[in-house]
Each structure stands twice: as structure tokens, then as C-alpha cells.
Amino acid sequence: MARPIWTGVLSFGLVSIPVGLYTATSAHTLRFHQLQRGTSDRIRNRRVNERTGEEVELDDIVKGFDAGDAYVLVEPDELDEIAPGRSKALEINGFVDLDAIDPIFFDRTYYLGPKSKDHAKVYALLERALAKSNRAGVATFVMRGREYLVALKSEEGILTLHTLHWADEIRDPREEVPDLPGSRVSAGAKEMRMAEQLIDTLAMDWDPEEFHDTYRDKVAGLIKAKQAGETVEKAEPAAEPTNVIDLTEALRASVERARAKGKQGKGEQSKGEEREQHKGEQSRQGKGGKQGGTGRRQGRKESGLSELTKAELYERASAAGIPGRSGMKRDELIKALEQAGRQAA
Structure with a gap:
């Protein structure tokens, strides 16, 4: 059985469920090692002090924010201490219609499971209520030093958690994509009928x-x-x-x-x-x-x-x-x- 990548408490209203977050997908990409051309020598990345050239252990590395005239140093524990709910709270702010979330906002998918059998009833209640109402719970939580906006959905008897992009992360296509056709570009009626006919002819069931x-x-x-x-x-x-x-x-x-x-x-x-x-x-x-x-x-x-x-x-x-x-x-x-x-x- 897989181990959860995050554990915490899912809350909606005054109801709380201890839950675990599990990876829902896996990539099957063939992975290559980096080698020096003409040899079988591996190329490895190391954490090196750019001034001394010496390798630095992970425990000796802290985060630094460039403030211009100096770095502001931040310890990993300090980030956890200021995280909402100390990184262990997944509180639903409200429920929205699934169709109201534009697909461009969806990022990654995870499975959400109850921490133990003792909480199966509350878990099943939320899952079935979401399925019947066709709604998603919208929440925020912190994982691995980052806060996520998420949508909680019911899918075939299990709760799935989908990370969402923040609104200011969505780029305006009219600013990013050149030469987009404007309203002045029109298609002929004959071409439009044939394009629609082609789409109908190529219609298929999603499998x-x-x-x-x-x-x-x-x-x-x-x-x-x-x-x-x-x-x-x-x-x-x-x-x-x-x-x-x-x-x-x-x-x-x-x-x-x-x-x-x-x-x-x-x-x-x-x-x-x-x-x-x-x-x-x-x-x-x-x-x-x-x-x-x-x-x-x-x-x-x-x-x-x-x-x-x-x-x-x-x-x-x-x-x-x-x-x-x-x-x-x-x-x-x-x-x-x-x-x-x-x-x-």
C-alpha cells in the first residue's frame, strides 16, 4: 500500500475527518542518465558553495530571500510555524457547482482517504453528498512549503483532491498568443457547414x-x-x-x-x-x-x-x-x- 504524501484534518462545518493524501497518477517516461559524450561517465548535480567550490550538506542549507542589499535568512521550521493551521488543516470554505470551475484552473489530481476505518462513515457521507449534489468543496491548505487552492470532488466512490491554479496565475491568452483571429475574421457558410460536418463525422465516445x-x-x-x-x-x-x-x-x-x-x-x-x-x-x-x-x-x-x-x-x-x-x-x-x-x- 502507498504511503500518504500529506496527512491532516479535513473540515467542513463542524465535522472533521483525519485524512491522508495519495498520489493519483504516475508518469511512465523513460528516464536517461546524463553522460559525458564519448564516455560512460555519469554527470551528477551537487550542492556547491559558489564561493568556496565545496559541496554543502542538505542540513546546512537555509532559504534566503534577496532583499537587494542583503539576504533575509529563513529556516524551514519558521515557514511551518506561520503556515495556516500549521500545515495540517484542510478546511472547506464552501461548495461550488462543478461546471463553474473552468478546466484551465485544474492542475494535479490526488486521492484523499480516511486515516482509519473509524472515520469511514463520515468520509462516505461527504463523498456521497458531493456526488448527489454535483458540487465540489473549495479549500486551501499548505503542503511542502506551499499553499494550494484545491477542489474536493467525488469520483466513483472516492474523494479526489484537485490542486487549482490561483486566479493571478492564469495568463490572458490575448496578451500571450500573437495573431489570434479577431471578430473581423469570418468563415464562409459553406466552410462552416463542412467543418461542423467533419466534427460530427469524427465524433467518438471518450475512452x-x-x-x-x-x-x-x-x-x-x-x-x-x-x-x-x-x-x-x-x-x-x-x-x-x-x-x-x-x-x-x-x-x-x-x-x-x-x-x-x-x-x-x-x-x-x-x-x-x-x-x-x-x-x-x-x-x-x-x-x-x-x-x-x-x-x-x-x-x-x-x-x-x-x-x-x-x-x-x-x-x-x-x-x-x-x-x-x-x-x-x-x-x-x-x-x-x-x-x-x-x-x-
């Missing part, structure tokens, strides 16, 4: 189990390949920005691709037909020398790419995994598809 850290898998694969002296295929470059002129075409192609992915059976059948078509083309092209070259040119001509719309060309480019397709013009899409066809042959 976190369907997602996993693919980058971590790639890093693990890289390490394994380097151990075996093998090379690893590089990732495809990021998509090029969509040209505003081609926005409607890109939206239309996106809707068509999303619909095609939703029809697995039909998609598999189409892939089978494409494979048979490629086999037929390869058979015709393999009938010898110059005639084979003529056959390939005729095959490209007969493919009818020039007769397709840009949206249809984009759809084929998406299926072929052609990089940079979102920024290509119609002629460039045709050329890229022809090149992909030659490489497949």
Missing part, C-alpha cells in the same frame, strides 16, 4: 483505454534497435499548413476520409480491389523491355488521375500516406500520386 504513449514506445524501440546495431525508421514530417485557398477542398477531403474510415468492411474490400488492380498492372508491365515501359506509361495515363477532382486526389494521397499533401496544388498531387504508383510497381 482513455484506447490511447497510449506511442512516443514512449518509439523511444523504447530506438533503445532496443541501438543495442542490436540496427537503424530505426524516422517519423513522417509534420503536415504542411493548409492553404486558405484550398480550405474547402481540404475540408471536403477530410470528411470523405473520415467516412471511409468509419466503413471498415467497405474499406477492406476497396483495398483488396486496389491490390488486384496493382497485380494486373504489374502483370501487364512485366511483358518485356521497352514494351513494359510503354505499358507503365499507358497504365499511368489510364489511371485517370487528371480526371479526378482535387478532393478525390487528396483522398488518394491520404490513403497513400504522401507527406506534405495538405499544402500541394492539384498538379502536385497528381505528380506525387504517379510517383507513388511507380514506387509501388
Whole structure:
């Protein structure tokens, strides 16, 4: 069983519960050591006196606030002595509607459990009352030398504590982000309908189990390949920005691709037909020398790419995994598809 990272007393009204705070999440990031290039020598961080160059023990370190002309020294015990409730009180100031808290305020999540079975009834009472009212208790408390604003919620039979950002920690996006579209930037009615249609087509139920850290898998694969002296295929470059002129075409192609992915059976059948078509083309092209070259040119001509719309060309480019397709013009899409066809042959 995990040990609590903080213990104290949760209070609401005149009711108090001894509780423990537990970490709710864990990161699975692969951790690397720092080494000097060309060696296996570890690089370590040390606490060093910048004047003498000598290492300093943790017990000999105090906090110092730079007041300009001198440092104001503060001992760790002094910080604990001035903490609200001596760092052991978690008092709920009030209860708010869960929907009233903007998601940007949420920071980290912890589990909150009763200190012992003797307090299970009071704990269960608060948890069920919060679940029924769809409210969260707002409180402040001190942990590890810092005061936190928190929201106490009920989630599937357990109390969870979410640390929140203070209001003055939230930055104004209009001051931080350049080139935000203002009210003067308008979207056409047709583009808006297609964007909404694309969102509806890609609608899904939230299931976190369907997602996993693919980058971590790639890093693990890289390490394994380097151990075996093998090379690893590089990732495809990021998509090029969509040209505003081609926005409607890109939206239309996106809707068509999303619909095609939703029809697995039909998609598999189409892939089978494409494979048979490629086999037929390869058979015709393999009938010898110059005639084979003529056959390939005729095959490209007969493919009818020039007769397709840009949206249809984009759809084929998406299926072929052609990089940079979102920024290509119609002629460039045709050329890229022809090149992909030659490489497949």
C-alpha cells in the first residue's frame, strides 16, 4: 500500500475527518542518465558553495530571500510555524457547482482517504453528498512549503483532491498568443457547414483505454534497435499548413476520409480491389523491355488521375500516406500520386 504524501484534518462545518493524501497518477517516461559524450561517465548535480567550490550538506542549507542589499535568512521550521493551521488543516470554505470551475484552473489530481476505518462513515457521507449534489468543496491548505487552492470532488466512490491554479496565475491568452483571429475574421457558410460536418463525422465516445504513449514506445524501440546495431525508421514530417485557398477542398477531403474510415468492411474490400488492380498492372508491365515501359506509361495515363477532382486526389494521397499533401496544388498531387504508383510497381 502507498504511503500518504500529506496527512491532516479535513473540515467542513463542524465535522472533521483525519485524512491522508495519495498520489493519483504516475508518469511512465523513460528516464536517461546524463553522460559525458564519448564516455560512460555519469554527470551528477551537487550542492556547491559558489564561493568556496565545496559541496554543502542538505542540513546546512537555509532559504534566503534577496532583499537587494542583503539576504533575509529563513529556516524551514519558521515557514511551518506561520503556515495556516500549521500545515495540517484542510478546511472547506464552501461548495461550488462543478461546471463553474473552468478546466484551465485544474492542475494535479490526488486521492484523499480516511486515516482509519473509524472515520469511514463520515468520509462516505461527504463523498456521497458531493456526488448527489454535483458540487465540489473549495479549500486551501499548505503542503511542502506551499499553499494550494484545491477542489474536493467525488469520483466513483472516492474523494479526489484537485490542486487549482490561483486566479493571478492564469495568463490572458490575448496578451500571450500573437495573431489570434479577431471578430473581423469570418468563415464562409459553406466552410462552416463542412467543418461542423467533419466534427460530427469524427465524433467518438471518450475512452482513455484506447490511447497510449506511442512516443514512449518509439523511444523504447530506438533503445532496443541501438543495442542490436540496427537503424530505426524516422517519423513522417509534420503536415504542411493548409492553404486558405484550398480550405474547402481540404475540408471536403477530410470528411470523405473520415467516412471511409468509419466503413471498415467497405474499406477492406476497396483495398483488396486496389491490390488486384496493382497485380494486373504489374502483370501487364512485366511483358518485356521497352514494351513494359510503354505499358507503365499507358497504365499511368489510364489511371485517370487528371480526371479526378482535387478532393478525390487528396483522398488518394491520404490513403497513400504522401507527406506534405495538405499544402500541394492539384498538379502536385497528381505528380506525387504517379510517383507513388511507380514506387509501388
